[in-house]
Amino acid sequence: MYKITLLFIALLFLNISILFAQDKKQIYYDEKGNKISFMEFVSIEMSGRYTSYSDSSSKYKVEWKWIANSEQQKNEFISKARVENIVADSIGQTFPGISFYDINNQLYNKDSLNGKIVFINYWFVGCTPCEAERPELNRLYEKYKNKDDIVFLSFSNSDEKTVRKFLKSHAINYPVAIFSRTLDDKLGISEFPVNIILDKSLKYKLYMKGISKGTSLLIEETLEDLL
Template sequence: MKRLLLIIALLFCVSTNTIEAQNLKIDKNTVIKNAEGKQIDLDTFSELMTSGEWTIEEKKDKKGHSYIQLKKTTEAQKEMILKMMKEQVSDSEKIGKEASEFSITDMDGNIISSENTKGKIVVLNFWFTTCKPCVKEIPELNKVYDKYKNNDKIVFASITFNEKPKVEKFLKKHPIKYPVVTDERTTISAFDISGYPTNLVIGKDGKIADYLMGGLATMGDYIESARERALKVE
């Protein structure tokens, strides 16, 4: 029997090139077709799904082989999907816990640490260069940074395990306005980052105020509203 699977539990978190939608595991070997019936790859599928514009339906072809069919959402479905996505991105288990100690150095040689950011809000973005959802949210995060870059009570850092030469090449095509830290696996491990992108907000009290996993088309707005709601920074 055909089942319409509304993507309200789709995890847009890239870690092993696998996406889970409810009880379906979708990976690079899964046949996925767009609304016109043309087969698309996993990266394209991931990008499309972050918009909330699509649902999926499991189908079988004439030979009995399963495939995933994209279907356009109704306005009501889209509203529900985006609402659920916003609720899904936050890892409530980590919120309120003491943040791990850290010390990182950005590409300009500036040190950002738990010691020199005491009493400040710290926004950490974890990503890597070939992560499509990570790239997609860069403009959103740049907007947030532009708004608060002159506020000395807020510190931003973008952290990746990619090596500096690769990141330098990447930044020519996808500029990141906030400080970028490369070759950094210690901090990634310390904060238990298992999927990308992850955006982590540390409050003035040194505790995790928000732990946002996965790409979201409006991630910038979500981080800003989360900051205003949880941290109430002027």
């Protein structure tokens, strides 16, 4: 069974216990004031860019809104992620020489990736923390997609049929490949989600297991440092 990070579970149950302890309708908004689902609310909470607060002035409902976090708060989340999520002994190691196709039949190998900054996200269908971080990963992809020296990739541990069905209703804006037995043997991924950044010589610059409020912030900081 895949490990789910204790931090995420604690956050999820904390929010649930707060929300359902009150006999009022819960209404969630994004940072622009649009109504969203509870899962979308959790995604923003985990981004580290905002802190939620509740407006329970109404007798019948509680509205959940956002305050932008300061740079100091963001840096604190990043520092915590460095301690709790980074696999330090992988940093500086060379990424295994692999060759694979994404689900659109695009080939990737050492030759095509060498000289590029490579971001890789590992996930599977049904992974709640993977869902929580995906909007932020899509945001980062949109930010960097026009830079020729950055490649975003996604490996799913689910079978191709399940992944294709999932993608019909869930947006992943960057290429998706299936995590094969060969890749599993070479990479040894056993916990999801995992986020990796390789420098232009295909050495690990960032290797993060699990999810925290500093995950996407640290990914973005690392990409900026490598540009």
